[in-house]
Amino acid sequence: MFDELWILIPLAPFILGGFAIWSKHKQKEMEMGGSQQRMLDDPDANHMREEIRTLKDRIQVLERIATDNNSATDLNRQIEELRNR
Template sequence: MNVFEMVVLIVAISAIASILRAKYGVTRKRGAQHLADALDANRMQDADSARMREEIKTLKERIAVLERLATDTNSAVALDREIEKLR
């Protein structure tokens, strides 16, 4: 293999690597800024997760109340009282 073939091979390999990096979204960040960006992304995900957990908890409580109201075998008067109490 002569020098010209080696140079062409190196250029071809780096071009293929660049195409694959672009296709799969790989970035080449380095240093403290990259670490800070990763930590900020984790904090946002944690905040979103906590918010979603709280919302799911609230929705589950509302569903439990609605199920209790729908399956309650008491009279319509008791149902009316429960609805008024929830307002």
């Protein structure tokens, strides 16, 4: 059994290199997890998310208005309703 142990000696640098790469990856993964948690707790980030959600809703309405077959007066009325929101 110990006679075949010498075969592992040339493989040691590859095993150590793989372990080093894996440990750096895990370290970066842990750092990213912490920054994501800070982003979830940040009030500015929450405000930005709400603003983006509102803008997406408005874009959907504008797309619907632009693609519907309405007369010019209907379009003007709908645009004015959006401005009054």
